[in-house]
Amino acid sequence: MKIGNVTLQSPYVVAPMAGMTDTAFRRLVRRQGGCGLVVTEMVSSEGLVRGIGRTLEYAEYTEEERPVSIQIFGGDPAKMAAAAQIVEGMGADIVDVNMGCPVPKIAKHNAGCSLMREPAHAASVIKAMSNAVRIPVTVKMRAGWKDDDRNAPELARMVEDAGAAAVTIHGRTAEQSYRGVADWELVSRVAEALTIPVFGSGDCIEPEDVIDRMASGVSGVLVGRGVLRNPWILAQAADIAAGRARRQVTVRERGEFLCDYIELLLNERVNEGDGFRHFAPGADRPAGVAVEKTVARGRDRWVINKVRALCSWYSKGLDDGSHLRSRVNSAQSLGELQEIVDEFFFAASHDTAARAVAAG
Ligand SMILES: Cc1cc2nc3c(=O)[nH]c(=O)nc-3n(C[C@H](O)[C@H](O)[C@H](O)COP(=O)(O)O)c2cc1C
Known part of the structure; x- marks a missing residue:
């Protein structure tokens, strides 16, 4: 069309x-x-x-x-x-x-x-x-x-x-x-x-x-x-x-989607070479803190907030979705966020797609 x-x-x-x-x-x-x-x-x-x-x-x-x-x-x-x-x-x-x-x-x-x-x-x-x-x-x-x-x-x-x-x-x-x-x-x-x-x-x-x-x-x-x-x-x-069976999405694939999202968001900010472009001038820069550190912190916070926003929808229909939502909402660092995603989506027991995915 x-x-x-x-x-x-x-x-x-x-x-x-x-x-x-x-x-x-x-x-x-x-x-x-x-x-x-x-x-x-x-x-x-x-x-x-x-x-x-x-x-x-x-x-x-x-x-x-x-x-x-x-x-x-x-x-x-x-x-x-x-x-x-x-x-x-x-x-x-x-x-x-x-x-x-x-x-x-x-x-x-x-x-x-x-x-x-x-x-x-x-x-x-x-x-x-x-x-x-x-x-x-x-x-x-x-x-x-x-x-x-x-x-x-x-x-x-x-x-x-x-x-x-x-x-x-x-x-x-x-x-x-x-x-x-x-x-x-x-x-x-x-x-x-x-x-x-x-x-x-x-x-x-x-x-x-x-x-x-x-x-x-x-x-x-x-x-x-x-x-x-x-x-x-x-x-x-x-x-x-097209008359095909609709594709099945595994728990692992859902986890990979979130990881890819985090990576793309991070790259976006790194590649532009100007981490402050996304924040009001000076707003996130406490006096005396090294610029690089503040850039990274501001960027990380931005990524965490974006993932929180997505997870408020993405977690719906997942077994234990509310648990994922509340854990993501409490994440204070990117490392913590990654751990939560790993644990929820990639734990060995999930590899067999044991967890039901309503969306898949
Ligand atoms: C979080 C959110 C943000 C939205 N922002 C816009 C927007 O910027 N522009 C717009 O035309 N519609 C916006 N909408 C409306 C959607 O494009 C859509 O028309 C509406 O949600 C109904 O479709 P759905 O039931 O498939 O969500 C927004 C909807 C949601 C839930």
């Missing part, structure tokens, strides 16, 4: 997730197969235009992730157009607009899902961006802002007219946040009404869910929390779609 001139080898997509779908995670999911597109965490248009280092980091990606979509948020058409040009200049394949984030910090700036409250303005943002870049501009929205005003079908048509090359609908309203269930009937109606590709998002936890949702008439499915629990879910969905 295609989004504009970009070909996707598979209709299964890693959904954008702030704080979670960093380049290391996206690369590892890609390597498992079955993934047609990855989307970055949402990136501030304001931060891009002002060239803020931390914002630019959120937009970083590697060649092996292609095709890659960079998601931006903001509400000002001119700034969003300028940010789209920066994204295009960074070599991204697609620029996606966040019209789904319900968090007040974002919504109060007339960005994220708040844009759904002003459809004409939202369409003007897409028009300005489409006029400014050659890469496809796509939109990710919710079912609506309020439960009693599910205006995704109308807004989707408006952004299509304004030049959007594809639309994703997360079938919940901002009012719902993550409560209740995604309304796939509404997603299906939008897919039927539009000529551009429509993707659906919401509640795909098992690979079979992905297959079922494809039957709703969408061009593809974005998987969010399901891929954090089970990074093999897209590959397993591809197996099922």
